[in-house]
Amino acid sequence: MNTVTLEVRSPTDSLADFSQASKLGQGSEVRIIFATDELLWKVLNANRWAILNAMTGTGPLALRDIALRVGRDVKAVHTDVHALVNAGVIQRGDDGFVIPMTECIQISCRRQLELSV
DSSP: OOEEEEEEOOHHHHHHHHHHHHHHTOOOSEEEEESSHHHHHHHSOHHHHHHHHHHTTOOOBOHHHHHHHHTOOHHHHHHHHHHHHHHTSSEEETTEEEOOSOSEEEEEOOOOOOOOO
């Protein structure tokens, strides 16, 4: 299964993992890293998640087609689609916007909780 993982990690941790994977000849897994939880949820808000759901299983779609599928106006969808393009979640091709060969988008958020007794 082709999976894209969206995760929250510090830039330092991300670079260390990238360096280790390149030394071992690994790295076929696609990851889009966000520095903070807030940035992840700013980029991937409810409207943008609806766009991803509407695009799943389709070929390239024009902005107007995406807007029709999510029931929103083209201008608002334009803003959201371009935010997803800038984040690397979707791509713009010659025939329209497309989710790259992905069967699954996974969100990974891990937090160490400090408990006081």
